[in-house]
Amino acid sequence: MNSEATEERVLDAVQQRRQLVNDALDEDVPMAEPERLYEATRYLLQAGGKRLRPTVTLLTAEALADVEPLSEEYRSFPGVDGTTVDVMAAAVSIEVIQSFTLIHDDIMDDDDLRRGVPAVHKEYDTETAILAGDTLYAKAFELMTDTGADPANGLEAVRLLATTCTKICEGQALDVEFERRTEVVPEEYLDMVELKTAVLYGAATATAAVLMGADDETVDALYRYGIDSGCAFQIQDDVLDLTVPSEKLGKQRGSDLIEDKETLITLHARQQGVDVDGLVGADTVDGVTEAEIDAAVAELDEVGSIDYARETAQELTDRAKRHLEVLPDNEAHSLLEDIADYLITRGY
Amino acid sequence: MNSEATEERVLDAVQQRRQLVNDALDEDVPMAEPERLYEATRYLLQAGGKRLRPTVTLLTAEALADVEPLSEEYRSFPGVDGTTVDVMAAAVSIEVIQSFTLIHDDIMDDDDLRRGVPAVHKEYDTETAILAGDTLYAKAFELMTDTGADPANGLEAVRLLATTCTKICEGQALDVEFERRTEVVPEEYLDMVELKTAVLYGAATATAAVLMGADDETVDALYRYGIDSGCAFQIQDDVLDLTVPSEKLGKQRGSDLIEDKETLITLHARQQGVDVDGLVGADTVDGVTEAEIDAAVAELDEVGSIDYARETAQELTDRAKRHLEVLPDNEAHSLLEDIADYLITRGY
Numbered sequence: 001m002n003s004e005a006t007e008e009r010v011l012d013a014v015q016q017r018r019q020l021v022n023d024a025l026d027e028d029v030p031m032a033e034p035e036r037l038y039e040a041t042r043y044l045l046q047a048g049g050k051r052l053r054p055t056v057t058l059l060t061a062e063a064l065a066d067v068e069p070l071s072e073e074y075r076s077f078p079g080v081d082g083t084t085v086d087v088m089a090a091a092v093s094i095e096v097i098q099s100f101t102l103i104h105d106d107i108m109d110d111d112d113l114r115r116g117v118p119a120v121h122k123e124y125d126t127e128t129a130i131l132a133g134d135t136l137y138a139k140a141f142e143l144m145t146d147t148g149a150d151p152a153n154g155l156e157a158v159r160l161l162a163t164t165c166t167k168i169c170e171g172q173a174l175d176v177e178f179e180r181r182t183e184v185v186p187e188e189y190l191d192m193v194e195l196k197t198a199v200l201y202g203a204a205t206a207t208a209a210v211l212m213g214a215d216d217e218t219v220d221a222l223y224r225y226g227i228d229s230g231c232a233f234q235i236q237d238d239v240l241d242l243t244v245p246s247e248k249l250g251k252q253r254g255s256d257l258i259e260d261k262e263t264l265i266t267l268h269a270r271q272q273g274v275d276v277d278g279l280v281g282a283d284t285v286d287g288v289t290e291a292e293i294d295a296a297v298a299e300l301d302e303v304g305s306i307d308y309a310r311e312t313a314q315e316l317t318d319r320a321k322r323h324l325e326v327l328p329d330n331e332a333h334s335l336l337e338d339i340a341d342y343l344i345t346r347g348y
Numbered sequence: 349m350n351s352e353a354t355e356e357r358v359l360d361a362v363q364q365r366r367q368l369v370n371d372a373l374d375e376d377v378p379m380a381e382p383e384r385l386y387e388a389t390r391y392l393l394q395a396g397g398k399r400l401r402p403t404v405t406l407l408t409a410e411a412l413a414d415v416e417p418l419s420e421e422y423r424s425f426p427g428v429d430g431t432t433v434d435v436m437a438a439a440v441s442i443e444v445i446q447s448f449t450l451i452h453d454d455i456m457d458d459d460d461l462r463r464g465v466p467a468v469h470k471e472y473d474t475e476t477a478i479l480a481g482d483t484l485y486a487k488a489f490e491l492m493t494d495t496g497a498d499p500a501n502g503l504e505a506v507r508l509l510a511t512t513c514t515k516i517c518e519g520q521a522l523d524v525e526f527e528r529r530t531e532v533v534p535e536e537y538l539d540m541v542e543l544k545t546a547v548l549y550g551a552a553t554a555t556a557a558v559l560m561g562a563d564d565e566t567v568d569a570l571y572r573y574g575i576d577s578g579c580a581f582q583i584q585d586d587v588l589d590l591t592v593p594s595e596k597l598g599k600q601r602g603s604d605l606i607e608d609k610e611t612l613i614t615l616h617a618r619q620q621g622v623d624v625d626g627l628v629g630a631d632t633v634d635g636v637t638e639a640e641i642d643a644a645v646a647e648l649d650e651v652g653s654i655d656y657a658r659e660t661a662q663e664l665t666d667r668a669k670r671h672l673e674v675l676p677d678n679e680a681h682s683l684l685e686d687i688a689d690y691l692i693t694r695g696y
Contacts, residue, residue, distance in 0.1 A: 104479075126455075127456040127524060145507040145510060146507070
């Protein structure tokens with residue numbers, strides 16, 4: 001199937017579940033007192049988002065149960081062990097964790113915008129943003145205890161969520177550390193991306209399997225699918241930052257270079273002897289010209305760094321799809337393959 | 349028993365368990381990579397602390413199991429349902445949550461010192477402190493999934509921890525909100541204290557009961573013991589701030605008045621028509637005289653506000669001890685009564 005058709009199938013699948021996920025988010029993270037805290041807590045959740053991670057959780061459940069997509073109620077979904085599981089609560093829990101990390105990351109990076117609106121610490125204040133993140137953190141764990149799964153599986157899902165959160169913190173700490181070090185090698189970068197970004201994709205898939213009572217081999221394979229496709233997703237982000245026109249990207253092309261942010265591409269280029277720090281002189285988006293970015297991208301392309309990133313992402317995606325072989329051959333399985341492809345073929 | 353003897357018994361009980369708790373903290377929150385993150389994560393845990401909450405958890409377990417204090421291994425403790433439970437992991441989990449909230453609170457309040465050392469965001473930086481708190485948050489949940497209890501009880505303990513964390517966030521948000529409002533009434537203040545401070549005491553006691561398989565009535569009574577004695581603890585803090593000499597308190601006496609921090613005492617005084625805002629003119633500790641504080645305290649005493657706080661704390665403590673009647677009559681039970689007394693008789 002060509003990539004336009006894949007993209008359309010993926011966006012359809014996401015679109016079909018987005019409203020269900022949004023309704024569940026509204027229901028599972030309701031307004032409460034104190035009002036200002038809960039407004040801030042719900043602010044980013046309501047600002048939008050593709051809901052890719054919860055979609056992956058729901059599709060994993062459908063693939064495992066071998067049911068027609070959208071044919072079963074997500075709130076009372078048939079487990080493979082005869083139990084009934086609220087897989088939507090698990091999907092929402094994952095999205096809530098994602099939202100908490102974005103709020104705290106934006107404070108740490110002092111980013112002004114998120115999803116086209118002011119970041120929570122800008123719209124409210126830093127104190128409220130810290131607390132809003134902490135509240136979402138707690139809510140995510142509340143939700144994960146409330147899926148109605150067999151208690152041993154419920155406890156295992158909570159454990160997976162907790163270790164995932166620990167890893168996300170480690171990944172964010174490494175990301176900060178790498179900004180202060182120059183001798184980072186591509187392998188270290190991939191380890192960081194796995195921790196900071198990919199483990200939550202791993203949790204999004206594996207959690208459904210754990211709660212539904214799938215065997216360890218299945219859980220592990222689905223986790224690896226999430227990890228590999230999550231890493232590929234981040235690498236594609238790095239490629240897009242250099243190759244997509246600014247107007248399509250929604251931000252200045254080459255912003256990673258301007259902000260001296262290391263990526264798989266720059267780290268590879270350093271190993272090829274490129275003076276990465278000298279590629280773009282400007283330190284701010286305003287001070288850069290398109291010609292300067294063009295020249296920088298040409299030099300990175302010349303030494304094969306962009307191809308290296310693309311190939312790495314492709315290898316990870318191929319591996320991700322092979323992990324799905326533990327699943328029955330069905331529509332949801334096929335959609336999970338499409339999502340892995342989409343993560344590296346998407347144009348922005 | 350007089351209060352000196354009570355205090356000695358309590359401090360002995362805490363002292364006997366402190367090293368065990370400290371060893372478990374070191375074991376359960378070990379050094380790992382990235383180094384700087386884990387140093388910051390362990391920094392406040394290693395700075396000391398009485399370990400009152402974990403002590404309460406361990407004593408609750410001993411009272412429930414009706415065993416001689418310190419006679420059973422906390423790592424493989426006999427449940428009331430025939431299971432074996434790592435109650436130390438639960439005790440450590442509670443202390444880790446306490447530590448996470450202190451780190452984030454100190455950022456929000458921009459407090460410089462904690463436990464006699466620089467606050468984490470001062471010793472490291474705000475980014476690292478946010479992440480260190482987030483890491484402890486995850487670790488606490490990891491630990492609570494790892495007690496070896498019956499899975500249904502383990503899941504219930506995680507749920508209690510999660511709802512406790514939500515409430516702590518709500519309490520902290522109310523505390524911040526109250527600083528911007530003047531028409532707070534004592535009842536609202538007590539609700540805030542219950543959320544911000546007391547629920548973690550409630551979790552410290554109830555968690556042991558949940559994990560050990562105690563019945564709902566017992567769990568609920570022990571939770572109420574923690575809530576009532578935790579509220580009394582905070583009110584006593586407010587009383588001590590006005591009545592204990594600065595050199596014994598370790599900070600300026602009357603600092604709550606100087607910083608315009610509302611307490612049960614000031615809110616009661618407002619209801620009696622006292623111009624609380626005019627009691628102390630200075631806005632900083634340096635600008636105040638002892639005579640000014642003396643006069644302010646005399647005025648609060650005159651209208652009965654200090655007695656009102658003392659009586660409220662005493663009523664809460666009496667009620668807390670009555671909740672303990674669900675426990676067998678044994679040494680650990682008696683120590684939990686002593687702790688409730690100690691929380692409001694302690695001199696600082």
